[in-house]
Amino acid sequence: xFEFSRFYPTDYAHGRDFVADLDRFLAALPKGWPYGVxxxxxxxxxxKYFDCLARHGVTHVFNSWQAMPSVxxxxxxxxxxxxxxxxxxxxxxxxxxxxxxxxxxFATYSFFKEKNDIARAAGSKLIIEGRAAGKKKxxxxxxxxxxxxxxxxxxxxxxxxxx
Numbered sequence: 597x598f599e600f601s602r603f604y605p606t607d608y609a610h611g612r613d614f615v616a617d618l619d620r621f622l623a624a625l626p627k628g629w630p631y632g633v634x635x636x637x638x639x640x641x642x643x644k645y646f647d648c649l650a651r652h653g654v655t656h657v658f659n660s661w662q663a664m665p666s667v668x669x670x671x672x673x674x675x676x677x678x679x680x681x682x683x684x685x686x687x688x689x690x691x692x693x694x695x696x697x698x699x700x701x702f703a704t705y706s707f708f709k710e711k712n713d714i715a716r717a718a719g720s721k722l723i724i725e726g727r728a729a730g731k732k733k734x735x736x737x738x739x740x741x742x743x744x745x746x747x748x749x750x751x752x753x754x755x756x757x758x759x
Contacts, residue, residue, distance in 0.1 A: 597657055597684065602636035611640035615648050622652040630733065632657040632684045638664050646675035654678060658685035658722070660715050660742065666691050667718035684735040685722055687715050687742045687749070698741035709744030716749065720756035727757070 600614075608614045618633070625631060633649060634657035635641065649656050656678045658667040667685055670676055677683065689698050690712055702709055719736050726734030736753065738746040 597632040597634060599634040599657075600636060602663065611637065611642060612644060614640065615644050618645075619648045619651075622648070622654055625652075630679075630682050631655065632682070634659050634686060636661060636663065641665070641670060641673055641676070643675055646673070646678055649678035650675065653681075655682045655684050658683075658718070660685075660687045660689060660691060660718075662689050662692060662694055664691055666714050668714055668721075671718060671721070680729070680732070682733045682735075683722055683726055684737075685719065686737045686739070687712075687719060688739045689741055690715070695741070702741050702744040705740035705745055707745050708748040712743050712749075715742060716752050716756060719749075719753035723753060723757035 603614060608617075614637075622631070631652075632655040635645070636659075646656060656670075656676055658670045658676070660667050664670070667687065689695060690710075719738070722734055722736060726732045736750070738749045738753075740746045743749045
């Protein structure tokens with residue numbers, strides 16, 4: 597998984613410039629490996645980005661992070677499922693919540709503190725889609741700073757996917 601932290605205009609003036617560099621980078625990677633790309637620039641979630649990933653068989657890693665749309669919203673983008681054999685999502689932070697605020701709110705991480713129905717629903721939906729696809733691999737990563745305790749969040753996503 598390639599996680600690209602948020603880029604600023606001094607890094608890339610336009611998303612299309614990043615996509616062009618990403619296209620060259622992905623073309624140079626060894627074939628046969630499952631790759632994923634996670635972005636932190638919400639306005640770059642455009643058809644050209646998704647098309648680039650699909651062309652190389654690379655998965656868009658859905659991510660719940662402070663400056664990104666919810667995973668549910670990302671799943672609604674046309675072409676966001678860029679690899680029919682692999683899905684990945686990272687549930688890190690509630691969109692709009694800064695990292696430092698989450699650390700203070702959830703520190704000790706020993707128990708669930710705040711239910712995030714939107715994230716739980718998106719995670720369970722991805723699990724259900726993966727099961728329905730048969731051999732599709734689905735990776736769901738959950739951080740303690742999403743709800744306070746990742747294990748409880750994962751259990752809730754699995755329970756919802758089972759019912």
